[in-house]
Amino acid sequence: DIQMTQSPASLSASLGETISIECRASEDIYSNLAWYQQKSGKSPQLLIYAANRLQDGVPSRFSGSGSGTQYSLKISGMQPEDEGDYFCLQGSKFPWTFGGGTKLELK
C-alpha cells in the first residue's frame, strides 16, 4: 500500500497568516492527490484535486502544489472558518490511502 506521511500533525495560525501542510507519498503518485477539510462532527469537504486544481466553490486562498512524492496545501491568509482537520488522499493506486491529518487552529 502507498503510505501517506502528513506534517505537521497540528498547527496554530494567526488571522491572515499563510500556512502550508505537507504530504509525502511512499512512491510516485503522479499528482493523483486530493486535499480535504473536515470540521468537527462533519463530513470531509474536497478542496483540491489532481494536486493543484481548486474544487468548485472553494475559496481561492486555498492552493495545492507538488509532484512525484511531495505535495503541499497552502492557505494564503488564515480565516476563522479555516479551523479544522485537513487530510490528503492519494488516488494513484488501490487501496486509496489518506494522510494522518493536520489539526489547524486559530491562534
Added chain:
Amino acid sequence: QIQLVQSGPELKKPGESVKISCKASGYTFTDYAMHWVKQAPGKGLKWMGWINTYTGKPTYADDFKGRFVFSLEASASTANLQISNLKNEDTATYFCARQDRTGWFAYWGQGTLVTVSS
C-alpha cells in the same frame, strides 16, 4: 441536489452485527460507484472499498475482508454496509462517499457512528 443520507447511530455489543444504510438522491444511482470510509474516534480516515452500483460487485480493502459486506437495494437507491461479529475496534464513524466528475470523493454522507461496547 445530490445527497447521501445515512442511517442513525448504533450501539452494539461485541459479537453482534450492524447494518448501515446510505440513501442517495439527486442523480441516477447506478451511474456512480459507492465507496465506504472509516474514521475511528479522534483518528484519520481509512478507505474500506467500494461497490459497483450497476453490477453489485463489491471490492474490499485488505483490512476489511471477511466481516464487512457491501450490498445494494438499487430500487431504493440505497447502499448498505454490514459488519458482523463486531469488535471494540469497529467503534467508528462510517461514511459513504461518491465521486464527482473530477474522480474524487466530492459527495459524502453525514456519517454513522457505530459504538461497540459491552
